[in-house]
Amino acid sequence: MTARSVTVIGLGPMGQAMAAAYLDRGYEVTLWNRTPARAEALVARGARLAATVEEALQANELAVLSLTDYAAVDAILGQAPHALKGRTVANLTSDTPARVREGAEWLAVHGAVQITGGVQVPPPGIGSPDSATYYSGPADAVEAHRAALEVLTSVDYLGEDSGLAALYYQIGMDMFWTGLVGYLHGQAVARANGISAEQFLAHAVKTMDFKYFLEFYAPRIDAGHHEGDVDNLAMGVASLEHVVHTAEASGVDASLPTAVLDLFRRGVAAGRERDSLTSLTTLLER
Ligand code: NDP
Numbered sequence: 001m002t003a004r005s006v007t008v009i010g011l012g013p014m015g016q017a018m019a020a021a022y023l024d025r026g027y028e029v030t031l032w033n034r035t036p037a038r039a040e041a042l043v044a045r046g047a048r049l050a051a052t053v054e055e056a057l058q059a060n061e062l063a064v065l066s067l068t069d070y071a072a073v074d075a076i077l078g079q080a081p082h083a084l085k086g087r088t089v090a091n092l093t094s095d096t097p098a099r100v101r102e103g104a105e106w107l108a109v110h111g112a113v114q115i116t117g118g119v120q121v122p123p124p125g126i127g128s129p130d131s132a133t134y135y136s137g138p139a140d141a142v143e144a145h146r147a148a149l150e151v152l153t154s155v156d157y158l159g160e161d162s163g164l165a166a167l168y169y170q171i172g173m174d175m176f177w178t179g180l181v182g183y184l185h186g187q188a189v190a191r192a193n194g195i196s197a198e199q200f201l202a203h204a205v206k207t208m209d210f211k212y213f214l215e216f217y218a219p220r221i222d223a224g225h226h227e228g229d230v231d232n233l234a235m236g237v238a239s240l241e242h243v244v245h246t247a248e249a250s251g252v253d254a255s256l257p258t259a260v261l262d263l264f265r266r267g268v269a270a271g272r273e274r275d276s277l278t279s280l281t282t283l284l285e286r
Pocket residue numbers: 009010011012013014015033034035038066067068069071072075076092093094095118119120121122123
């Protein structure tokens with residue numbers, strides 16, 4: 001165990017990128033993965049493959065975990081709970097905030113500390129200071145391991161609550177999935193009309209740049225100020241009806257914009273037809 005040594009558990013695309021980043025920076029890297037063959041290229045570069053989870057945990061004070069979900073975390077750490085005492089687990093596996101808090105409590109019972117991470121970039125972004133990861137959990141543990149965490153990405157520390165990084169991550173994924181599927185839907189309509197995704201690319205980039213809208217609406221959302229001075233739900237309903245009809249006329253599945261149209265219509269039915277689309281937050285928050 002040296003100051004510049006780390007255990008990486010989980011060798012999906014993300015864990016592989018993380019282990020490679022540590023090797024790039026001269027760390028001694030111990031690996032464990034359910035499917036050992038996925039370690040081959042890293043072992044060829046000098047990483048050590050542990051035979052058991054116990055051996056992997058005992059090799060270093062810091063273990064970085066990157067797994068599909070916390071069911072996988074449980075399946076792995078449950079093989080060697082006695083080896084966790086005194087360890088810090090930087091768990092960069094995504095799951096719900098509640099599941100992540102349970103995981104942190106389970107580790108505490110076994111004498112280990114969890115730092116929760118929510119990585120904000122795909123694997124090629126690992127190893128770059130321009131990339132960021134949400135972190136939460138004990139501040140002293142994050143500070144003690146800051147140098148090792150910063151090998152992966154910059155550290156965006158949010159606070160002591162272990163679930164906080166997971167919450168920020170899931171809020172981001174909420175916007176990411178719905179926003180990106182919106183993009184795909186638009187491209188389906190474009191392609192149905194003979195316009196390629198490449199042809200539309202420059203327009204898509206402009207349309208998907210929501211910075212102006214986010215900065216305009218954020219203070220209004222917080223203030224509960226939903227005045228329809230620049231947009232209103234009645235206008236939104238008319239616009240969305242055009243979107244749905246254009247998709248249908250193009251032979252494209254219109255269930256996505258139809259769901260958004262239904263939400264706008266519920267806002268109108270709730271008496272908000274002259275209010276901004278931000279008033280939908282009052283419906284969504286139930
Ligand atoms: P994967 O789903 O590909 O991770 C697979 C890893 O989890 C492998 O090591 C796999 O082992 C292991 N695993 C899964 N189930 C089990 C189990 N039951 N028991 C033991 N091991 C198991 O994900 P990624 O590598 O892409 O991502 C890892 C984490 O990072 C995820 O939580 C993801 O949400 C998050 N993330 C991913 C991003 C991305 O772009 N990929 C971006 C940001 C965050 P085996 O090799 O044996 O199958």
